Amino acid sequence: MKKLFVFFISLTILMSHKPSYDDFYQIIRINGIIMIQKTQLALKTGMKIIKNEQLLFKTQDASMIVSDNSLGRFVIKSPAQATNKGETVAFARDLVLPLNTNTSLSTRGTPSHVRDFKEYFGESDFYIVGDQLAFEVDHTKFKASPNQFFQIRYQLNDSTVTNKWASPENKLVLDKNQLFVDKKGKVSSPNKFEVFWVVRNPRSVEKLATFRPIFLDENALKAEYQVLFDLSTNQNLSEEAYQKHFFGYFRDVYGRTDENTLENWLEGNFKK
Numbered sequence: 001m002k003k004l005f006v007f008f009i010s011l012t013i014l015m016s017h018k019p020s021y022d023d024f025y026q027i028i029r030i031n032g033i034i035m036i037q038k039t040q041l042a043l044k045t046g047m048k049i050i051k052n053e054q055l056l057f058k059t060q061d062a063s064m065i066v067s068d069n070s071l072g073r074f075v076i077k078s079p080a081q082a083t084n085k086g087e088t089v090a091f092a093r094d095l096v097l098p099l100n101t102n103t104s105l106s107t108r109g110t111p112s113h114v115r116d117f118k119e120y121f122g123e124s125d126f127y128i129v130g131d132q133l134a135f136e137v138d139h140t141k142f143k144a145s146p147n148q149f150f151q152i153r154y155q156l157n158d159s160t161v162t163n164k165w166a167s168p169e170n171k172l173v174l175d176k177n178q179l180f181v182d183k184k185g186k187v188s189s190p191n192k193f194e195v196f197w198v199v200r201n202p203r204s205v206e207k208l209a210t211f212r213p214i215f216l217d218e219n220a221l222k223a224e225y226q227v228l229f230d231l232s233t234n235q236n237l238s239e240e241a242y243q244k245h246f247f248g249y250f251r252d253v254y255g256r257t258d259e260n261t262l263e264n265w266l267e268g269n270f271k272k
Contacts, residue, residue, distance in 0.1 A: 024048045025066035028227045032062030045223045057088045073099040105251040110259045113138040117208035126211045127257045130218045133174040148199045154190035
């Protein structure tokens with residue numbers, strides 16, 4: 001009888017120490033190589049880790065974005081001190097910091113017809129989901145003809161490329177496999193991409209935007225958003241919370257994009 005009593009006490013203690021849902025972080029995105037110190041298991045998007053798990057960062061720039069049950073987003077970065085191999089070991093809970101919010105992009109919305117290219121693309125990085133971006137321009141301001149048209153200029157390796165940017169039916173397409181392929185067939189995105197509006201007669205050239213196009217791997221992004229959708233299951237999110245959870249993630253982690261295209265992509269790949 002005594003042994004049975006001890007068994008139930010031990011079982012109760014063991015169950016009381018079993019991690020609950022709130023004791024985990026869900027990994028949304030990971031940069032570099034981070035491993036569980038005890039098992040040497042490399043972490044990947046979609047995995048869960050216990051908050052008091054000891055982690056091994058293989059490089060000092062390794063980091064990951066995680067979320068907890070409250071849908072809060074956090075960043076876990078390698079601590080400052082490293083071994084002579086450049087590795088660091090620390091507990092996950094000791095490294096968690098809130099993910100900075102991109103307040104400059106806090107207002108959602110992309111116009112259906114682009115009129116201000118600088119406002120649309122910004123002046124630094126512009127993120128594109130997949131290999132292509134297509135958008136319509138305001139025909140009342142930009143009406144293409146043999147006398148006036150869009151022109152693009154960018155650096156591709158050692159060459160400067162300047163081309164007319166065709167806009168059939170006032171639609172522009174930014175396709176990395178058509179624009180950014182060198183003579184050897186290698187695709188490489190330019191650091192600077194310039195857009196001009198050119199009028200032949202009377203001659204005038206207006207610079208509309210200068211930015212850097214960054215094409216995101218669609219499968220990697222889909223894996224990240226799968227985690228976000230799994231986290232939101234049974235959460236009964238309001239429209240405001242939904243926008244913050246899904247569109248806010250893109251703004252905070254990546255930056256500027258065509259949010260109409262992003263919305264269509266989300267609807268095409270995930271069920272709300």
